[in-house]
Amino acid sequence: MSAADARRAAELAARNSYGRLVAYLAVRSHDVAAAEDALGDAFLAALKTWPNRGVPDQPEAWLLVAARRRLLDGARQAKVKTSAAHTLKLITVGAQAEAALEVVFPDERLKLLFICAHPAIDAAIRTPLMLQTVLGFKAAQIASAFLVAPTTISQRLVRAKAKIRDAGIGFELPDAQELPTRLDAVLAAIYAAYSNGWENVAGADPRRKGLAQEAIWLARLCVQLMPDAAEARGLLALMLHCEARRGARRTAQGAYVPLSEQDVGLWSQPLLDEAEHELAQAAKLHQLGRFQLEAAIQSTHAQRALTGRTDWQTLALLYEGLIQQSPTLGALVGHAAAIAEAKGVEPGLALLEALPSEAVSSYQPYWALSAHLLRRLGRQALARQAYTRAIGLAEDPAIRAFLVGQAASAEAGLA
Amino acid sequence: MKYAILVYESETDVSRRTDDEHKATYWGAFQAYSQALADAGVIAGGAALHPSHAATTIRLLNGQRQVQDGPYADTKEQLGGFFVVDVPDLDAALGWAARCPAAADGAVEVRPVLPMVEG
Numbered sequence: 001m002s003a004a005d006a007r008r009a010a011e012l013a014a015r016n017s018y019g020r021l022v023a024y025l026a027v028r029s030h031d032v033a034a035a036e037d038a039l040g041d042a043f044l045a046a047l048k049t050w051p052n053r054g055v056p057d058q059p060e061a062w063l064l065v066a067a068r069r070r071l072l073d074g075a076r077q078a079k080v081k082t083s084a085a086h087t088l089k090l091i092t093v094g095a096q097a098e099a100a101l102e103v104v105f106p107d108e109r110l111k112l113l114f115i116c117a118h119p120a121i122d123a124a125i126r127t128p129l130m131l132q133t134v135l136g137f138k139a140a141q142i143a144s145a146f147l148v149a150p151t152t153i154s155q156r157l158v159r160a161k162a163k164i165r166d167a168g169i170g171f172e173l174p175d176a177q178e179l180p181t182r183l184d185a186v187l188a189a190i191y192a193a194y195s196n197g198w199e200n201v202a203g204a205d206p207r208r209k210g211l212a213q214e215a216i217w218l219a220r221l222c223v224q225l226m227p228d229a230a231e232a233r234g235l236l237a238l239m240l241h242c243e244a245r246r247g248a249r250r251t252a253q254g255a256y257v258p259l260s261e262q263d264v265g266l267w268s269q270p271l272l273d274e275a276e277h278e279l280a281q282a283a284k285l286h287q288l289g290r291f292q293l294e295a296a297i298q299s300t301h302a303q304r305a306l307t308g309r310t311d312w313q314t315l316a317l318l319y320e321g322l323i324q325q326s327p328t329l330g331a332l333v334g335h336a337a338a339i340a341e342a343k344g345v346e347p348g349l350a351l352l353e354a355l356p357s358e359a360v361s362s363y364q365p366y367w368a369l370s371a372h373l374l375r376r377l378g379r380q381a382l383a384r385q386a387y388t389r390a391i392g393l394a395e396d397p398a399i400r401a402f403l404v405g406q407a408a409s410a411e412a413g414l415a
Numbered sequence: 416m417k418y419a420i421l422v423y424e425s426e427t428d429v430s431r432r433t434d435d436e437h438k439a440t441y442w443g444a445f446q447a448y449s450q451a452l453a454d455a456g457v458i459a460g461g462a463a464l465h466p467s468h469a470a471t472t473i474r475l476l477n478g479q480r481q482v483q484d485g486p487y488a489d490t491k492e493q494l495g496g497f498f499v500v501d502v503p504d505l506d507a508a509l510g511w512a513a514r515c516p517a518a519a520d521g522a523v524e525v526r527p528v529l530p531m532v533e534g
Contacts, residue, residue, distance in 0.1 A: 147509045362455050391444060392451025397519035404440050 006050035010043055013059040018136035021064055023108035027171045029071050032115070032133055033161040038070035039063065109134055110225040111173055113218070117185035118169050125156045127189040132157055135214050145196050145211050183226070187235045187291060190218045194239050215239060223278070233282035234292030240275035241298035244268040256402040264305035272302055290326040293318055297334070312342035329355070333365050340373055349373045364393035368403060375410045383410055417459055417501050417528035418508035423492035424521040429466045444516040452500060452511065461498035492521045499528060 025035035194215035248266035319335035340348025371386035
């Protein structure tokens with residue numbers, strides 16, 4: 001066997017099992033950073049050993065045994081008593097389970113997700129922590145996706161892992177009382193990863209498109225591991241609805257296409273079907289929440305493929321419900337847009353104008369909607385200002401170009 | 416904290432400043448961007464620069480002036496201008512840099528500004 005074959009086998013094992021291996025080791029050693037280091041060493045050992053001896057029948061089990069040995073070596077040298085005690089537990093459990101382990105080892109990724117979303121961990125680092133520990137993303141990839149300097153993100157990740165170890169954060173699933181809040185944090189972090197991949201449209205940066213895929217994968221994992229969590233299904237439905245439209249969001253030339261003008265024939269039917277199925281399953285559980293409402297909003301938009309029209313009355317009601325659950329700027333602006341269509345431009349604009357000016361001053365969607373509504377009311381001077389603001393705050397070049405075109409046609413007095 | 420947002424543009428981008436088809440979009444985007452910086456109250460300075468063919472580079476070698484026609488470094492992208500923003504941290508500066516129109520075609524570099532030493 002060549003070194004290249006061994007590398008390929010190790011990479012395959014890494015892709016399929018990185019998160020499961022880290023989770024298994026971390027849950028037993030109570031030290032995420034040490035688990036990752038040990039696994040890294042195990043992969044290096046595999047690259048050295050496999051070319052000579054061949055890839056083992058159970059590469060994951062081989063890696064796990066090698067990594068655990070590393071962890072034990074590390075613990076023998078470690079002076080910290082608590083972590084040594086945990087490692088002793090690892091030895092005893094390990095010795096009993098060694099035989100069974102070669103065939104199957106338990107999936108502890110959900111526990112790891114919950115640890116990453118612990119309230120003691122800074123909310124801003126939770127998603128990056130999940131991406132690194134459960135999905136094996138590198139700090140540089142995470143830094144690009146979240147627009148943070150790579151050294152900064154590395155430091156924050158190291159700090160978060162030290163906190164997990166030193167603060168003695170429990171490596172068990174939270175009890176029933178605490179579970180809902182913690183699940184919210186897990187889902188919020190997954191959604192943050194998705195939005196990040198979603199805003200980067202048309203795969204301009206394939207790494208960020210990958211982020212959207214990984215987020216869907218994490219949500220599927222949550223649904224699979226917690227089938228009775230309605231919000232997990234709601235989140236999955238929401239992301240699948242958005243994902244279904246990916247192909248329709250840009251023209252072949254890369255120009256931005258607003259949702260209302262998208263060709264419904266380009267929406268992915270299998271993804272829409274799966275989204276609807278998840279939302280229906282969630283509804284049966286009778287625990288309404290933010291993600292189910294957001295999924296219902298997307299589902300209402302998706303109805304246009306069948307009915308040929310958008311039901312703005314329903315959308316306005318759903319946004320009202322969403323604001324009660326979770327009054328984010330996005331929900332408030334979405335509500336104003338729905339009201340503008342359902343009840344008239346003026347009441348829609350009034351809702352926008354009622355928002356605190358400090359909160360919206362750098363929120364691009366607010367200015368884009370303002371410009372659109374002001375233009376429809378014929379208030380040219382204000383529309384012009386709002387377009388300028390929306391263009392200046394746009395990050396996506398396709399959206400910037402679209403708004404520049406809108407502003408120009410508004411100036412020319414075109415409807 | 417102050418950060419310089421250094422805007423690097425390719426020759427194609429720079430040519431958009433003057434060609435009839437693109438100049439309205441080009442200047443519209445940059446004006447809107449600086450307006451957004453001003454409206455957010457973060458702008459602390461900046462300037463747009465003439466294209467690099469207008470640059471002259473000077474060095475003193477053994478006390479002798481050496482004047483060279485053109486920019487210091489002959490790279491694909493050239494410094495086209497800069498903004499100075501005053502924001503709480505690097506993340507905020509990166510957030511503004513990503514909105515800079517040149518981020519999509521050229522490159523935008525963010526650097527902390529050294530505070531002036533007094534006295």
